[in-house]
Structures are given as structure tokens and as C-alpha cells.
Amino acid sequence: MSWLNAVELFLQTAVQMGTPLLFGTLGGILSEKVGHLNLGVEGMMLMGAVMGFQVGVLTGNPALAVLAAGLAGMIGALIYAVITITFMGNQVVTGLALTIFGTGFSSFIGAGLSGVSLPENVQASLAAVNIPLLSKIPFFGPIFFQQSLYSLSALVLAVLLYVYLNKTRYGLNMRMVGENPSAAEASGINATLYKYVHILAGGFCCGLGGAFLTLVFVPRWQDNITAGQGWIAVALVIFATWNPLKAIFGAYFFGMLRGLGFKLQSGIPIFGHNVVIPAQILDMLPYIMTIAVLVFITMNKKKENQAPAWLGSPYFREER
Amino acid sequence: MVKKALALLLAAGMAFATVGCGGSAPAEEAAPAETPAAEASAGIPKEDIKVGFLYVGPIGDEGYSYAHNQGRLQLEEELGVETVYVENVPESADCEKVIRDLIDQGCNVIYATSFGHGEWAYNVAQEFPDVYFGHGTGYLQGDNFSNYMGRVYEARYLAGIAAGMKSAEGKIGYVAAMPIPEVIRGLNAFTLGVRSVNPEATVEVKWTNSWYDPTMEKAAAVELLNNGCDVIAQHCDSTGPQIAAQEKGVFAVGYNAPTYNAAPNAYLTAPLFHWGEFYVSDVQSIIDGTWQSQSYWTGLATGMVSLDELSANCAEGTAEAVDAARQQIIDGSLFVFTGPLKDNTGAERVAEGVQMTDAEMLSMDWLVEGVIGTVG
Numbered sequence: 001m002s003w004l005n006a007v008e009l010f011l012q013t014a015v016q017m018g019t020p021l022l023f024g025t026l027g028g029i030l031s032e033k034v035g036h037l038n039l040g041v042e043g044m045m046l047m048g049a050v051m052g053f054q055v056g057v058l059t060g061n062p063a064l065a066v067l068a069a070g071l072a073g074m075i076g077a078l079i080y081a082v083i084t085i086t087f088m089g090n091q092v093v094t095g096l097a098l099t100i101f102g103t104g105f106s107s108f109i110g111a112g113l114s115g116v117s118l119p120e121n122v123q124a125s126l127a128a129v130n131i132p133l134l135s136k137i138p139f140f141g142p143i144f145f146q147q148s149l150y151s152l153s154a155l156v157l158a159v160l161l162y163v164y165l166n167k168t169r170y171g172l173n174m175r176m177v178g179e180n181p182s183a184a185e186a187s188g189i190n191a192t193l194y195k196y197v198h199i200l201a202g203g204f205c206c207g208l209g210g211a212f213l214t215l216v217f218v219p220r221w222q223d224n225i226t227a228g229q230g231w232i233a234v235a236l237v238i239f240a241t242w243n244p245l246k247a248i249f250g251a252y253f254f255g256m257l258r259g260l261g262f263k264l265q266s267g268i269p270i271f272g273h274n275v276v277i278p279a280q281i282l283d284m285l286p287y288i289m290t291i292a293v294l295v296f297i298t299m300n301k302k303k304e305n306q307a308p309a310w311l312g313s314p315y316f317r318e319e320r
Numbered sequence: 321m322v323k324k325a326l327a328l329l330l331a332a333g334m335a336f337a338t339v340g341c342g343g344s345a346p347a348e349e350a351a352p353a354e355t356p357a358a359e360a361s362a363g364i365p366k367e368d369i370k371v372g373f374l375y376v377g378p379i380g381d382e383g384y385s386y387a388h389n390q391g392r393l394q395l396e397e398e399l400g401v402e403t404v405y406v407e408n409v410p411e412s413a414d415c416e417k418v419i420r421d422l423i424d425q426g427c428n429v430i431y432a433t434s435f436g437h438g439e440w441a442y443n444v445a446q447e448f449p450d451v452y453f454g455h456g457t458g459y460l461q462g463d464n465f466s467n468y469m470g471r472v473y474e475a476r477y478l479a480g481i482a483a484g485m486k487s488a489e490g491k492i493g494y495v496a497a498m499p500i501p502e503v504i505r506g507l508n509a510f511t512l513g514v515r516s517v518n519p520e521a522t523v524e525v526k527w528t529n530s531w532y533d534p535t536m537e538k539a540a541a542v543e544l545l546n547n548g549c550d551v552i553a554q555h556c557d558s559t560g561p562q563i564a565a566q567e568k569g570v571f572a573v574g575y576n577a578p579t580y581n582a583a584p585n586a587y588l589t590a591p592l593f594h595w596g597e598f599y600v601s602d603v604q605s606i607i608d609g610t611w612q613s614q615s616y617w618t619g620l621a622t623g624m625v626s627l628d629e630l631s632a633n634c635a636e637g638t639a640e641a642v643d644a645a646r647q648q649i650i651d652g653s654l655f656v657f658t659g660p661l662k663d664n665t666g667a668e669r670v671a672e673g674v675q676m677t678d679a680e681m682l683s684m685d686w687l688v689e690g691v692i693g694t695v696g
Contacts, residue, residue, distance in 0.1 A: 114380030
């Protein structure tokens with residue numbers, strides 16, 4: 001096996017490991033762009049993971065399984081949305097509560113699912129496929145286009161979301177709600193409706209991200225299967241500066257970092273010395289880099305890199 | 321007169337003090353025969369026993385915590401004592417809180433099942449001398465504190481034979497949790513098993529640095545498969561590596577619990593624990609009043625560990641080879657860590673004909689020849 005081939009295989013895995021992160025990040029972006037910081041990503045991912053698997057096992061229908069995963073994430077997001085939009089509750093506390101709730105909910109539903117395997121046909125229809133033509137592209141083809149359609153849909157979704165955010169009227173309205181809901185309402189936009197729709201859509205994405213693990217990657221239900229990936233997604237939203245295209249890069253890059261640990265733990269030769277990089281350093285990297293990006297965007301005040309101005313604050317229409 | 325009274329008082333005081341010390345002194349000096357007679361003869365009636373278990377992961381891990389839970393169920397069934405358990409107990413100071421909670425709920429026997437629970441459990445044990453403690457896979461010992469472990473390396477050696485006979489390429493992968501002596505010992509025993517039937521084979525190790533992370537365990541296995549391994553073994557708690565092997569059409573050795581269903585086309589066998597063997601005998605001794613602080617470490621011979629039934633995926637002749645080795649280990653003619661043993665840098669670690677002692681095995685921090693990888 002040539003080294004190029006080895007790199008290909010490595011990056012192919014990186015894309016798979018980045019896929020749940022990408023879904024989670026897109027969910028986070030949708031929510032934060034309307035001004036709602038949702039720390040419940042981990043919880044919604046777990047809810048999606050368990051419900052997707054449960055429905056997949058019960059019905060043997062991959063489409064229903066994926067749909068159920070999204071809906072489960074959406075229900076989590078609905079709880080969050082009602083508390084933070086309608087009752088104007090604290091977003092940080094509500095998000096954390098959602099994560100704790102989602103973890104417990106998934107353990108409860110999943111209690112009977114350990115040791116159960118996904119029906120063959122579900123596994124088969126979600127397995128990696130060769131996309132015609134695209135998978136023939138040298139080097140990049142195998143990495144991005146010899147993948148499950150599920151992975152691929154994350155990529156497509158990210159591009160669509162970018163177009164939606166930046167090139168459509170609805171996207172513009174949505175960003176306006178996140179920047180200044182009063183101004184948005186003054187111009188006739190129903191801020192509450194926008195918030196609900198996008199937070200729920202974000203929950204749907206998070207649910208899909210979790211279910212990628214139980215339906216495609218592992219594919220099995222195991223308690224707390226996301227093991228903190230939802231938190232990496234929360235960090236990735238900032239890392240990507242709320243931009244879905246940068247989120248693609250960020251998610252795959254962080255996915256690669258997770259895999260890189262295995263490459264480096266046997267040591268890499270530097271100037272004739274075998275240097276072993278502790279895996280813990282690599283585990284820290286996503287967060288360190290997120291902090292670095294935060295510092296960077298705070299210092300060079302480029303407008304398009306900033307967090308939505310209204311992020312984290314409740315909006316009360318009568319309060320001017 | 322006053323002096324006499326004072327002297328008497330002092331003498332009485334000293335006598336009391338001696339008696340007071342007598343309660344704990346014999347055990348401290350590890351003279352089990354003399355453990356406090358009063359305590360020993362009394363025992364605790366089975367209705368009054370409540371056993372608390374601490375699991376490091378969820379029972380649903382299909383692995384380590386699952387196996388302990390099977391032991392707990394066996395304990396309930398065979399002795400009819402009341403048990404409670406807590407899942408996902410972190411290996412941090414929080415662990416102390418969980419133990420105190422359990423004791424508050426009336427537990428008088430505590431089993432902390434994970435290595436990292438040890439120190440915390442030990443701290444609490446000193447505060448509650450009337451509660452019996454057991455620490456799985458640990459090394460600490462005290463008046464009311466035993467440690468227990470299965471000699472799973474014996475079963476791993478057998479698993480190595482099955483893997484070595486199956487591997488056509490002679491490249492075997494090993495997904496390992498943490499670089500601590502227990503895991504290193506298992507990896508080394510496995511490698512020795514592999515090379516007893518396939519002398520040129522190598523075992524490449526990848527550490528996940530976590531006891532439980534299904535995604536990373538799967539990813540580590542994928543990495544090994546990408547490197548060309550055609551059998552994957554594991555010392556981690558999820559079935560991810562076995563599923564990864566099945567997806568690539570190669571083979572896998574599980575761990576802790578029979579997981580044939582997870583990857584029916586890949587599964588060869590798995591080293592298994594039967595923690596119930598210990599739990600039943602330990603609690604029985606509490607009921608009988610014969611409990612002694614001990615370091616319980618037994619293997620194939622007592623049934624504390626075993627190798628799961630070989631699946632049809634195994635190479636021809638595996639059953640015979642494994643059975644032969646099992647017999648030799650049980651009757652003592654085969655000891656896994658017998659010299660000459662070299663480490664994977666080529667340095668000799670155990671001289672010809674020398675058997676490693678328990679103490680040496682419990683602090684093993686080097687990888688045998690044939691392992692590709694480093695410690696940590």
C-alpha cells in the first residue's frame with residue numbers, strides 16, 4: 001500500500017468522524033444565527049441517536065429511522081425553544097438542562113437496546129457507496145465520495161445552508177432576527193416564528209448527527225455514545241465563525257484530529273528522535289484552537305466573523 | 321492512697337488502650353488467622369446484608385460493567401442478598417460521594433469495580449471500619465478492604481492462540497484502553513499466545529486513553545485495519561472494534577462478555593470474566609463471619625476467567641490447540657510469563673526459565689517482542 005493510499009484511507013475516516021460534528025455544528029449555527037445559544041447539542045444528538053436506532057430496529061426502514069432521529073432532536077429543541085423564546089428563560093441554563101435531559105432520556109429508551117443489532121437492510125442502505133463520476137476524482141474522490149449517503153448529506157446540507165443564509169431573503173431575515181429582533185419586527189418580520197422554525201430545524205440537524213453514530217458509524221446503540229462530541233460541535237460553531245462552509249472544514253479537521261492521535265502515539269521521527277505526542281494534547285487541541293479563534297475574531301473586528309449581536313439575550317417585544 | 325488510685329487508674333487506662341489497639345492490630349499486620357474474633361464469629365445474617373456496586377460505565381456497554389452486573393445478578397440469585405448499583409461512576413473525588421451515599425442507604429458491602437475508584441474507596445473505607453470493601457483490578461489492601469481480579473491474561477493467551485491461527489497476514493491489531501499494567505499484561509499475554517502458534521506475527525497496539533468511547537474505539541480499529549491488520553483484538557469496553565473488523569471482512573476477538581451477535585461474521589472468541597465467582601464467595605464469607613482482607617487473584621483454574629466458546633469463524637485445529645494450552649495452564653505446566661522474554665526494543669526482560677512473580681506482573685510496564693507500539 002502506497003503512502004498516498006494510506007493518507008486517502010486516513011482522510012476517509014476523518015470525514016466519517018467529522019460527520020456527526022458537522023451535523024451538530026450546523027444545528028448550532030441555525031440556532032445561534034437567530035440569537036439563541038443552545039448548549040443542548042449533546043442532549044439532542046443523544047436523543048436522535050437513540051430514537052433513530054430504536055425506530056431502525058423496530059421498522060427496518062432506514063428512511064423512517066433517519067426521520068425519527070431528526071424528529072427526536074427536534075422535540076429536544078422544542079423544549080428549549082418554548083422555555084427560551086416563549087418564557088424567556090436563561091439560554092445557558094436551559095441548554096445545559098437539555099443536555100442532561102437528553103442524556104437521561106437516551107439511557108432510558110436505550111436500556112433495552114444494548115446488544116441489539118441494526119437490521120441488515122438498514123445497515124446496507126446506509127453503507128458507503130461510490131458516487132458515480134465524483135468518486136473517480138483522484139485523491140478527493142475516495143475521501144469525500146466513497147461514503148455513506150448519510151455523510152454526504154451533511155456536506156450537501158452545509159452548502160445549502162450557506163446559500164440559504166447568505167443568498168436568500170429568508171436567510172437575511174433570519175440573520176436580522178439574530179442581530180436585532182426589535183429592528184426585525186419593526187420591518188415586519190415575525191421574530192418569534194423565525195426563532196422557533198430555525199431552532200427546531202437546528203434540533204433536527206443535531207438529531208441526525210447523533211444517529212449517524214448509531215446507524216452508520218458504530219452502528220449500534222451504546223449508552224452515552226456521543227461521548228462529548230456535542231460539546232465539540234458547540235465549540236466548532238465559534239471556530240467556524242457561524243459560517244456553514246467553514247464548518248465543513250472545521251468539522252472534518254476536528255474529525256481528523258481525533259483520528260490523528262492514533263497515528264502519532266507510536267511516535268514520529270523528528271531530527272532522528274522518536275517524539276511521542278501524548279493523546280491528551282490532541283484531545284485538547286479542538287478547544288485550544290476554538291479559544292484561539294475567539295481571541296482572533298475579537299481582536300480583528302471583522303463584521304462577518306462576529307457572533308450574532310443578540311446571541312444569548314431573551315427578546316421581549318414590549319421592552320424597547 | 322491518692323498515688324495508688326492514680327496508678328490503678330493509669331493501669332486500667334493502659335489496659336483499655338491495649339484492648340483498643342488489639343482490635344485492629346492483627347489485621348494491620350496481615351495475620352488473617354487472628355482477625356478480630358468477635359467480628360469473625362458473628363457474621364452478618366443474609367437479610368441484613370446490602371451490597372453496593374460502583375460501575376465505571378453503563379451496564380449497556382456490553383463489556384466490563386455488563387460483566388460485573390452479571391456477577392451482581394449471580395450474587396442475588398445464589399445468596400438472595402439485597403444489592404444496589406450506580407452506573408457511570410467517575411474515577412474522581414465524586415466516587416467518594418457515591419460510596420457515602422450507598423453507605424447512607426444502608427450498604428454494608430461495597431464493590432468498587434474500576435481501577436480508578438481505588439484510592440477514593442480506600443479513603444472512605446478507613447472512615448467506615450464496619451463496612452466491607454472490595455476493589456476490582458486494584459492493589460490496595462486494608463483491614464476492611466480487599467482487592468480482587470481475574471487472571472484474565474491466561475484467557476488472553478488462549479485468545480492469542482485463536483487469533484494467531486486465524487491471521488493469514490500475521491498482522492494483528494489490538495485496541496487498548498489505557499497504558500496501565502493490567503492492560504499491558506493482557507496485551508503481552510495475548511501476543512505471547514499469538515506467537516506461540518504464529519512466531520513471525522506482530523501485534524500492533526493503539527491506545528484510546530479512555531475506558532469507554534465507542535466512537536474512538538471503532539476509529540482505532542479502523543486505523544489498524546487500514547494498516548493491514550486482519551484480526552483485531554481489544555481491551556476496551558465497547559463492541560466497535562469487532563464491528564469494524566466485520567465491515568472489512570476480517571476477524572475479531574472480543575472482551576468481557578460474549579458478543580457474537582455484534583459481529584457474527586467476524587467474532588472468533590473472547591476472554592471472559594466471571595466476577596460472580598468472587599462476589600458469591602466473598603459475601604458468603606461475610607455471612608459466615610470468616611471474611612478476611614485479601615488480594616484475590618485467580619484465573620482459569622477457579623473459573624474466574626474463561627475463554628468464550630470458539631465460533632465457527634476460527635481456523636481449523638484451533639479448538640485442539642486452545643484446549644491443550646488451557647489444560648497446561650490449569651495444571652501449572654504452562655506459565656504464560658516464563659522466560660526468556662524480550663521487550664519490543666530487543667532488551668531481555670526475563671531470563672531463560674524464570675517465571676515472573678505476581679509483583680512483577682502487577683507492575684508490568686514494557687511490551688513483549690512482537691508488539692508494535694509504545695507504552696503511552
